[in-house]
Amino acid sequence: xxxxxxxxxxxxxxxxxxxxxxxxxxxxxxxxxxxxxxxxxxxxxxxxxxxxxxxxxxxxxxxxxxxxxxxxxxxxxxxxxxxxxxxxxxxxxxxxxxxxxxxxxxxxxxxxxxxxxxxxxxxxxxxxxxxxxxxxxxxxxxxxxxxxxxxxxxxxxxxxxxxxxxxxxxxxxxxxxxxxxxxxxxxxxxxxxxxxxxxxxxxxxxxxxxxxxxxxxxxxxxxxxxxxxxxxxxxxxxxxxxxxxxxxxxxxxxxxxxxxxxxxxxxxxxxxxxxxxxxxxxxxxxxxxxxxxxxxxxxxxxxxxxxxxxxxxxxxxxxxxxxxxxxxxxxxxxxxxxxxxxxxxxxxxxxxxxxxxxxxxxxxxxxxxxxxxxxxxxxxxxxxxxxxxxxxxxxxxxxxxxxxxxxxxxxxxxxxxxxxxxxxxxxxxxxxxxxxxxx
Numbered sequence: 190x191x192x193x194x195x196x197x198x199x200x201x202x203x204x205x206x207x208x209x210x211x212x213x214x215x216x217x218x219x220x221x222x223x224x225x226x227x228x229x230x231x232x233x234x235x236x237x238x239x240x241x242x243x244x245x246x247x248x249x250x251x252x253x254x255x256x257x258x259x260x261x262x263x264x265x266x267x268x269x270x271x272x273x274x275x276x277x278x279x280x281x282x283x284x285x286x287x288x289x290x291x292x293x294x295x296x297x298x299x300x301x302x303x304x305x306x307x308x309x310x311x312x313x314x315x316x317x318x319x320x321x322x323x324x325x326x327x328x329x330x331x332x333x334x335x336x337x338x339x340x341x342x343x344x345x346x347x348x349x350x351x352x353x354x355x356x357x358x359x360x361x362x363x364x365x366x367x368x369x370x371x372x373x374x375x376x377x378x379x380x381x382x383x384x385x386x387x388x389x390x391x392x393x394x395x396x397x398x399x400x401x402x403x404x405x406x407x408x409x410x411x412x413x414x415x416x417x418x419x420x421x422x423x424x425x426x427x428x429x430x431x432x433x434x435x436x437x438x439x440x441x442x443x444x445x446x447x448x449x450x451x452x453x454x455x456x457x458x459x460x461x462x463x464x465x466x467x468x469x470x471x472x473x474x475x476x477x478x479x480x481x482x483x484x485x486x487x488x489x490x491x492x493x494x495x496x497x498x499x500x501x502x503x504x505x506x507x508x509x510x511x512x513x514x515x516x517x518x519x520x521x522x523x524x525x526x527x528x529x530x531x532x533x534x535x536x537x538x539x540x541x542x543x544x545x546x547x548x549x550x551x552x553x554x555x556x557x558x559x560x561x562x563x564x565x566x567x568x569x570x571x572x573x574x575x576x577x578x579x580x581x582x583x584x585x586x587x588x589x590x591x592x593x594x595x596x597x598x599x600x601x602x603x604x605x606x607x608x609x610x611x612x613x614x615x616x617x618x619x620x621x622x623x624x625x626x627x628x
Contacts, residue, residue: 191266191267191268191381191384191385191388192266192267192323192324192325192328192380192381192385193266193322193323193385193388193389194237194264194265194266194317194319194321194322194323194324194510195264195265195266195269195272195317196262196263196264196265196315196317196510196512197261197262197263197264197265197269197272197273197308197312198260198261198262198312198313198314198315198512198514198523199260199261199262199308199311199312199313200258200259200260200261200311200313200516201258201259201288201291201293201294201311202256202257202258202291202292202293203243203256203257203258203259203290203291204257204290204292205245205246205257207290208243208245208257210290211243211259211287211290211588212243212588214283214286214287215241215242215243215287215588215589216588216589218241218283218589219588219589219590222589222591229279229591229593230326230593232275232278232279233275233276233279233591233593234275234326234327235265235266235267235271235272235275235325235326236263236264236265236272236275236276236326236591236593237263237264237265237266237326237509237510237527237592237593237594238262238263238264238472238509238510238527238590238591238592238593239261239262239263239589239590239591240260240261240262240263240472240474240525240587240589240590241259241260241261241262241287241587241588241589241590242259242260242474242585242586242587242588242589243257243258243259243260243588244257244258244259244260244476244585245257247476247477247478247521248478249478249479249517249520249521250478250481253520255478255517255520255521256517258516259287259288259290259291260474260523261308262512262525263276264317264319264510264527266324266325266326267325269309269312270305270309273305273308273309274301274305276308277301277302277304277305277308278301281301281304284304284308285298285299285304288307293311294307295307313514313516314514315512315513315514315523316493316494316496316497316500316512316513316514317497317500317510317511317512318500318503318505318508318510318511318512319509319510320504320505320506320507320508320509320510320599320602321509321599321602321603321606322385322389322501323379323381323382323385323386324602324606326593326594329593329594329597329602329605330594331374331375332602332605332606332608332609333597333601333605334371334372335366335372335375335605335608335609336604336605336608336628338369338371338372339362339365339366339608339628340628342362342365343362343628346361354618355618355621355622355625356618356621358621358625359616359621359624359625362612363612363613366612375609375612376612376613379606379609379610386501389500389501390501392497392498393498393499393501396498399424400424400425400428402421402424403421403422403423403424403425403426404425405421406418406419406420406421406422407422407425407426409422410422432491435484435487435488435491436564436565438484439484439485439488439565440563440564442480442481442482442484442485443561443562443563443564443565445480445481445482447560447561448480448557448558449558449575449578450477450557450558450559450578450579450582450583451582452578452581452582453581453582453584458581460586461532461584461586462531462532462533464586464587464590465531465532467592467595468595468596469529469595469596469597469598470509470527470528470529470592470594470595470596470597470598471527471528471529471530471531471532471535472525472526472527472528472587472590472592473524473525473526473528473532473535473536473584474523474524474525474584474585474587475523475524475525475580475583475584475585476521476522476523476524476583476585477521477522477556477557477558477559477579477582477583478520478521478522478556478557479519479520479521479522479555479556479557480555480556480557485555486515486518486519486520487519488555489515489519489522489552489555490515490519492551492552493513493514493515493552496513496551496552506599506600507528507529507530507535507598507599508526508527508528508529508535508599509526509527509528509529509599510526510527511524511525511526511527511528512524512525512526513552522552522553522555522556524552524553527592529598529599529600532584536576536577536580547566549576550562550565550566551565551566553576553579556579556583558578558579558582558583559575559576559579560575560576560579604627605627607624607627608624608627608628611624611627
């Protein structure tokens with residue numbers, strides 16, 4: 190089994206007049222969730238997050254109306270088919286009740302098997318990021334319990350004071366863990382570690398090998414005229430030519446006058462912030478039509494593919510999961526994140542440093558109302574305030590939101606994993622002291 194974190198996005202069109210009814214259903218499910226949180230955790234063991242919301246119509250290029258939609262977005266570990274079965278088995282009544290409001294839903298009352306087929310057919314690709322890439326929901330709970338039990342043990346051991354040798358403290362902890370009936374699993378190491386890394390890195394490796402093969406073929410053509418080398422030799426130059434042409438077309442598009450987003454009313458902002466009541470983890474959904482020009486749609490699609498290739502190396506300290514995707518033939522950008530703290534502070538994180546600001550511009554500059562750029566990364570005029578206006582103008586209320594864990598930040602998860610990884614591992618005294626700080 191893989192413990193790579195993945196994202197599922199399911200969407201169907203909806204008659205806009207039905208939005209208030211669907212919103213009411215989803216809001217009721219959210220109220221019920223407060224009562225049955227433990228039931229969700231037991232019945233959805235592979236699911237980290239669920240966001241379920243409606244999206245009103247939006248205007249693209251001042252002339253095309255993009256349809257209202259229902260969006261179901263989840264984060265999970267394991268296979269997609271297993272995850273779909275998990276959702277259908279536990280949420281079948283809710284899924285039928287909400288999605289039946291769309292003309293795309295099968296008539297009658299489909300079985301769980303047909304629900305799985307429906308969700309699979311209506312799922313669309315997304316570029317997914319996770320701040321804790323290789324961990325299951327069960328391991329999150331286990332590692333939190335491990336730290337809690339060890340900390341409790343340490344507090345009761347008078348012999349393990351500040352003057353104790355680091356090696357002696359580590360051995361005492363390891364002895365306690367190996368003898369504890371509920372913690373023996375911690376001595377087995379991290380499962381699927383190599384398999385997970387291969388799963389995430391092979392697309393990047395394949396892309397890199399293809400480019401390398403093309404460069405080698407270009408050189409080989411100096412000495413031979415083999416057909417294989419002639420075909421391969423075109424790949425790298427073609428990639429550079431297409432990318433360069435898109436950059437030039439994008440630069441021309443960037444000369445269009447900047448159209449700022451209308452500011453969100455204070456009442457709407459308060460309505461959004463009122464849902465951010467969790468002490469640690471909260472959620473944000475931003476959905477915006479793209480700016481004018483087909484090059485925006487094509488460039489963003491290419492960018493998201495490349496971002497997906499390097500997702501293994503990315504790390505954002507406060508973000509549990511994030512995803513980006515295009516809908517409606519690439520005319521809409523969808524961004525959803527589960528993060529620590531509140532949305533105002535979280536959104537500011539991305540423009541409070543030059544590097545993050547440039548990274549965000551690569552994606553968000555294509556969306557209507559977001560700051561203008563030059564050559565995609567060079568920000569123009571009041572970038573920070575314009576970025577925040579764009580975020581708030583297109584931020585949507587998520588009527589239903591579920592999180593497997595609501596009380597552990599990304600840093601907590603990292604420290605818990607670091608503590609587990611250090612158990613039964615040979616270290617010198619300085620390394621042990623650093624490891625003990627993770628408790």
